[in-house]
Amino acid sequence: MKRIRKITLFSFLLLPVLVLFVLSSLSGTMTAFASAESTTILSNAEKSSSLETVESVFSGKSVSSYEYFYNLDDSADYIYIEFENGGYAVYAKDTMEMMEYSLQGNLPYDTSVSKKYYAGPSNYLQKVDGRFYNVKSGEQLTVSKAEAYEFANTVRDAVIETKATKLGLEQSNVSDEVLAVLSSSNNAEEPDINTGKLIPASLNGTLIENVQFFLANPKRGDNYSGVTYGEGNSGTCGPVAAQLLLGYNNFYNDRRIIPNKYLNGYDHTTNTVSDREKNPNTCSDPMHLDEWTTGTSSENTKESFYYKIITSIMKPNTSGASNKEVKNGMDKYLSEVLSSSDYSLKYEEKGWFFGYKPINSSIIKAEIDAGRPLILSMDSNLGGSNHDVVGYGYEDYAYATGEGTYSGYVVNFGWQGTSRASVWINANWCDGYVSLKMNHTHSYNYVGAIPNSDRTEYKCSTCGQRTDAAIRMSASDRYVERMATITQSTGKTHQDYYVTFNTAGNKLFQTFGGYDAKLTLLDAEYNVLVENDDSGHGLNSLFNYTVEANKAYILRVATYRDQYSGKIKVGITPDSHAVSEFEDIWLLGSNIIGCSFTSELNATRAICYTPGASGTYKFTTKSADDIDTYLYFIDPTSADACLYNDDGAGNLQAKIEVDLVAGRKYLLIVSAYSITTKSGSMGLSIEKLS
Ligand SMILES: [Zn+2]
Structure with a gap:
């Protein structure tokens, strides 16, 4: 409190x-x-x-x-x-x-x-x-x-x-x-918060993308008994909220915030992670969320993260911390582990002299819309309790007593117990906030298969953050694809990929498979940059977008109106020919036996082919300039992995043999093996084998 x-x-x-x-x-x-x-x-x-x-x-x-x-x-x-x-x-x-x-x-x-x-x-x-x-x-x-x-x-x-x-x-x-x-803005007529019987959040409003982190009820401290902070375990809600907020940002945004010694599973006698499944950096599934992997060490010792945070924010034998003190304490800690350009902290606390106005909810909602949880402080003068919590959503609530419907926030209340992980508080009780924005952009590398799953682990080469949904398109990547699993029943209505590009310029994004897919590109603050429903093959999605280099994007794969469960493949090519629909891709009809074109540096060429008859076909690349070429073959009706080849035809040319269905429009991507260094004359030959 x-x-x-x-x-x-x-x-x-x-x-x-x-x-x-x-x-x-x-x-x-x-x-x-x-x-x-x-x-x-x-x-x-x-x-x-x-x-x-x-x-x-x-x-x-x-x-x-x-x-x-x-x-x-x-x-x-x-x-x-x-x-x-x-x-x-x-x-x-x-x-x-x-x-x-x-x-x-x-x-x-x-x-x-x-x-x-x-x-x-x-x-x-x-x-x-x-x-x-x-x-x-x-x-x-x-x-x-x-x-x-x-x-x-x-x-x-x-x-x-x-x-x-x-x-x-x-x-x-x-x-x-x-x-x-x-007292023009006092809310005395609104119901008081009953801290003995907290109002559960419905979770039907707007929540941050990574809401599951807070629902996992991360391990956190409430008091350090060696030296008295607060009164018993009261008066420490600011440090508890700061611990939660830093833990969240460490988990998703920058693993340099909290070293292993402050995470769970760490053995201070051997200075190693001894219980690997409790530690987010060593657990076998990087996406595993439980109270240990999301939590930070909180035992009553000077080794715990909670001790570190509470001593950064509060002085011994004091109780309570203002938003300014919480912000300054977090700044003090972060400046020890990061440089000042890696993060931005902000705070605000409405003063009594304004007549007890709540903090403008548009500020809070904007942070939540940007995917950032933040510390919210309530005030008894506004009808709440004097308490700091971590907000991660907003939703309306109608009091059972019929006083009306009120706008409010979804918060982790800070107190121990899972029922405190998602609590609704009235927006009018809140007089301030502390927000934290991390400025780090991950640079993901492939790690390997995640045990007992069909997913793949990627890890940031800078901060060590781990995920199963990343795309780092390097300068030499000719095409990348990922298979998204959409399962409405588990509430996961879409799959977000964290995407970066080493080379700026036009990229062609599209989905493949049998579903009515929807594809959206967002910036790192969840602002929609471009979205599409049906411009791809069939009911698939397609769009072009000119990306910036080394900037984080979120690529969201979903089904139309979040209706279906299943696998959707998403592919990205650095195609120099922007098209607005799949139908606009260069089409080779059934009686065509090949094509030639001049390639450009840092680009590929998408080509469609529709066979007149079903059977086995052979595609080979060619190059009058003796360029080492590369070929991808994609059945747009399938979410399975594409076919690809480098030198199967000899003389550095590619070859793919595949059974085709008459009338179906297949996608081929032709390019130099090294698109960053080679360009010139190349083409594709098509032969029906049987
Ligand atoms: Zn990183």
């Missing part, structure tokens, strides 16, 4: 208002921006005006002392009066509006500190070492100079405006008007 670091202004609302409207000759003058050394002693005129006001209300009470109370910008905006034999009253100096009073006791200011600040009932502030603290609660307050001025001006504007409109009326209600301004 995060300790409240804000002044509670809601108590303004509860103030029993005793409206007075004494327009003394002095009350119209605002002592704005008084210096810190200004006196606390009232002038005689102010005293006599105040006395008149007091005597009209508190008959029988006599005044023992007067002094100024200061607004947060050091302006003497209030008059504090103590009565003989106990009791007091606080007035807004400008209007003599009574802010609060009591017939017994007096306010708990430290009389050894001369200057007394007032921010409404229960908010009695003084300064130590230039920093505000609440003399009643003992809380330290984080208030910037700009925030103090903002608050002071808001209150004064409200007082002046209300006074002007109320002049001439018999009765006025200045306090209520002031309060209306201050």
Whole structure:
């Protein structure tokens, strides 16, 4: 739980208002921006005006002392009066509006500190070492100079405006008007979060692509018992959320963030990973998500990642951390393992002086839309609990009690227990966030088959991140293909490939197989760059796109309307001839026995052939320039692997023999063996063998 670091202004609302409207000759003058050394002693005129006001209300009470109370910008905006034999009253100096009073006791200011600040009932502030603290609660307050001025001006504007409109009326209600301004965005009518019975998320809204990471309920700490952080295990939610967010980014975006010694399965006596299946860098299936592979070490020792993070964010024997402290602590840790250009951290925390506005949900939703989970902080003044969580989705929720439908976020609540892995929180409870964006682009290499699966592992040569869905098209790649398995029943309605290209330029993307496929190219923040449904063969997809070199793209393979399960093949060629449909690819009819063309560097040539009769056919490449050529053969109705050949025809020429079905349009890709160094005259010969 995060300790409240804000002044509670809601108590303004509860103030029993005793409206007075004494327009003394002095009350119209605002002592704005008084210096810190200004006196606390009232002038005689102010005293006599105040006395008149007091005597009209508190008959029988006599005044023992007067002094100024200061607004947060050091302006003497209030008059504090103590009565003989106990009791007091606080007035807004400008209007003599009574802010609060009591017939017994007096306010708990430290009389050894001369200057007394007032921010409404229960908010009695003084300064130590230039920093505000609440003399009643003992809380330290984080208030910037700009925030103090903002608050002071808001209150004064409200007082002046209300006074002007109320002049001439018999009765006025200045306090209520002031309060209306201050609390214009409060959500007091909305249901409170019940932390004993959290609202489960439906997971039917918008979620980040890698939502399963958080549903695996990663191992995380809640307290380090060696030194007290927080109170018991409360007050540590900021570090817990930071641990989760860093763990996520390490798993997907940059494995340099968290070394093995802070991951699970590590043995600190031998300094090796001893339990390989608990560690994301050594487990046999790189996509395996459980509490261990997604988690980071959290035991109560100084070796754990949780200890590292909590000591980066908090000081011993303190409780709670502001978003700024969480952000700074994460920055401190990340700067030890990465360079500053590898990541960007941002934070925001709405101040109380704005009248408790929730953080703009469009900021949060944009991060989630970009695939980035982020730390969200809730505030009790907005109806939530004071708590930091990790948000990874957003969805609406209708309270059973019928209060209406509210927009909210899907979060891992941070507390232990799987039911806390997906909790709904009201967007209006959230007053801030800490976001983390990694700037690393993976460079994947082929590793090998993943045991007990039909998938292949790829690993980033820079950071060591592992995946089963990557395409790094090198400069020399003539064609690459992947088989995507779409299984609606497991909720995996599409397959995303992380794609990079070593060479910029036009690439031809298309799907193959018997399904109504849909293909989408997105940038790394999930913005759609190009998408297609039916421009490929049959109901397959096809598009061209001019890519940038060494930039991350996401290639999404899906079925139309996420309706089918099955295998869809996706292929990419660096074809120099952009076509808008499969039908536009250079077609050789049934009576054609070959073709010739001049190839270009860094490019291939797609050619279609439709046989007039079924039978066995032989395709051979040729080159008048004695170029070493290469050939791929693709049946666009099949999601099986393509056929390919380098030198089967002799003289560095390729040969493929294959059975064809009459009338079907087959795809061949002809190119130099080395498209980066060779170009010139080449072609294809077709012969029906039987
Ligand atoms: Zn990497």
